[in-house]
Amino acid sequence: MSEISRLRRFVPAQQDLRVRLRLSVTEFLLTPLLMMLGAVALAVGATLADMTSPAWPPGVRDAFLRLFPHENLVAMLRVIATGLVTVTTLTISALLVAISHTATTVAPVVFDQFLRRRANQAYFGYVAGCATYTYLVMAVSRPRWAGVGALLAVVLAAGALVLLVFMAYVMIDQMRPTSVVRSIQDLAFRARLRQLPLLARSRPRPLRDGESLPVTTRSTGYVVDISTARLERLLAPSGEDVEVSFQVRIGDLLAYGDTVARIRGGDEAQRRRIAGSVLDCVTIDRVRNADVDPDHAIEQLGNIAWAATSTRQNPDVALASVGALRDLSARCAAAGVPEAEAYGGPLPVVYDDALQRRIVAALVDLVVVSTSSRQHQTCAVALSTLAEILPQLPERDRDLAVKSLQRALPATLSHVASVEMGRGLARLRAAFDTIGREDMADQVRDMGPRLVRENGLDDDLVDHIDDHDITGPRPFRFR
Numbered sequence: 210m211s212e213i214s215r216l217r218r219f220v221p222a223q224q225d226l227r228v229r230l231r232l233s234v235t236e237f238l239l240t241p242l243l244m245m246l247g248a249v250a251l252a253v254g255a256t257l258a259d260m261t262s263p264a265w266p267p268g269v270r271d272a273f274l275r276l277f278p279h280e281n282l283v284a285m286l287r288v289i290a291t292g293l294v295t296v297t298t299l300t301i302s303a304l305l306v307a308i309s310h311t312a313t314t315v316a317p318v319v320f321d322q323f324l325r326r327r328a329n330q331a332y333f334g335y336v337a338g339c340a341t342y343t344y345l346v347m348a349v350s351r352p353r354w355a356g357v358g359a360l361l362a363v364v365l366a367a368g369a370l371v372l373l374v375f376m377a378y379v380m381i382d383q384m385r386p387t388s389v390v391r392s393i394q395d396l397a398f399r400a401r402l403r404q405l406p407l408l409a410r411s412r413p414r415p416l417r418d419g420e421s422l423p424v425t426t427r428s429t430g431y432v433v434d435i436s437t438a439r440l441e442r443l444l445a446p447s448g449e450d451v452e453v454s455f456q457v458r459i460g461d462l463l464a465y466g467d468t469v470a471r472i473r474g475g476d477e478a479q480r481r482r483i484a485g486s487v488l489d490c491v492t493i494d495r496v497r498n499a500d501v502d503p504d505h506a507i508e509q510l511g512n513i514a515w516a517a518t519s520t521r522q523n524p525d526v527a528l529a530s531v532g533a534l535r536d537l538s539a540r541c542a543a544a545g546v547p548e549a550e551a552y553g554g555p556l557p558v559v560y561d562d563a564l565q566r567r568i569v570a571a572l573v574d575l576v577v578v579s580t581s582s583r584q585h586q587t588c589a590v591a592l593s594t595l596a597e598i599l600p601q602l603p604e605r606d607r608d609l610a611v612k613s614l615q616r617a618l619p620a621t622l623s624h625v626a627s628v629e630m631g632r633g634l635a636r637l638r639a640a641f642d643t644i645g646r647e648d649m650a651d652q653v654r655d656m657g658p659r660l661v662r663e664n665g666l667d668d669d670l671v672d673h674i675d676d677h678d679i680t681g682p683r684p685f686r687f688r
Contacts, residue, residue: 289366335372401564410553431496444557507537573610614637634656
């Protein structure tokens with residue numbers, strides 16, 4: 210069998226269709242579909258009530274028909290059915306227009322967050338359910354019936370109009386960049402908490418040396434989840450003799466043949482047994498799962514800030530994203546990782562937690578990209594945020610962050626010698642002193658005079674800037 214024929218076996222059309230269906234259902238369609246099924250059940254109940262209406266007591270039936278004439282209700286059904294479809298169409302059109310206006314900064318994130326919000330799903334499900342209910346009642350309505358189903362359709366339509374007012378505000382609020390940033394920030398921290406069982410039960414570095422058996426994937430997609438429960442069942446027979454060292458993290462994009470894990474320790478039979486089943490513990494999908502992937506949210510925040518910083522736009526969006534990254538780093542550092550016993554004990558599994566490194570990388574990118582738009586405010590806030598994060602990092606992550614900053618700091622010389630830049634450099638210098646990197650502190654200290662010379666400022670102007678710095682720690686003098 211040729212290589213092409215073998216590869217085709219792993220991407221059948223039926224499997225691709227199942228993946229698309231599962232993605233659409235889990236991302237958006239589940240809640241609307243459930244509400245539409247509820248509308249169908251309600252239509253069946255209303256129809257049964259109408260079928261029994263000829264047997265109602267004459268006084269009750271006559272009073273009902275006088276209050277709600279059957280002809281009027283049937284006419285309302287036609288109006289309601291058309292109006293609900295129109296409202297749904299206008300709502301979707303308004304959403305697309307709003308996204309197009311934010312296309313330069315947060316459009317993909319807005320769309321992703323819009324689909325995942327339960328309130329939006331419930332609103333579309335309610336409107337679609339009302340339309341489904343109305344069409345079903347129209348199809349089975351009879352002149353001799355009292356019109357209970359039609360009256361209920363009027364009530365549901367009135368509720369849809371009330372919800373339309375609230376949803377109009379909610380949709381507009383969701384388009385605000387600050388709302389998008391806050392939503393991503395909350396989502397990232399919740400995803401971090403859901404990731405704690407894997408982090409608590411795994412180890413950061415391998416304890417076993419020697420020969421390893423690589424495990425490669427035949428799937429293409431993102432690592433969505435790694436199940437500790439399945440790993441526990443798989444590794445139980447071998448105990449601590451065999452170690453599974455994951456070469457990927459949740460959120461990584463895999464291609465055919467990529468190494469997912471390496472199996473070390475034990476005998477060859479044990480390694481082969483675990484290697485044959487370890488991929489069953491890894492979920493690979495076409496899109497990332499923001500519910501258990503905090504790195505995805507960090508990349509979204511970084512992309513929003515990058516887009517706002519690389520162009521000559523209002524820096525508020527970038528500053529809000531930097532603030533969210535700072536808050537997320539502080540929360541995750543304060544929460545830490547619980548003991549493994551809280552989730553069932555440690556496992557012989559190696560998994561690299563790179564959340565803080567991802568945050569640092571996003572901030573360093575902003576320091577570099579800010580040179581294209583000359584947004585010194587964003588660069589200064591990014592430097593101040595890095596200064597607060599550095600002392601909290603583990604030693605390995607701290608060394609990588611310092612190396613990244615060492616390469617990126619020369620980019621700050623293209624900015625103006627503003628008060629904000631002075632404050633940011635001062636905080637970064639103090640952070641380097643705190644972690645014992647005097648060489649980097651001296652490098653930052655020497656950047657002050659260079660920044661003044663690059664901008665052609667004199668000492669009097671620099672002293673004037675220093676004297677009026679009353680909003681935070683005094684920056685060092687450039688002289």
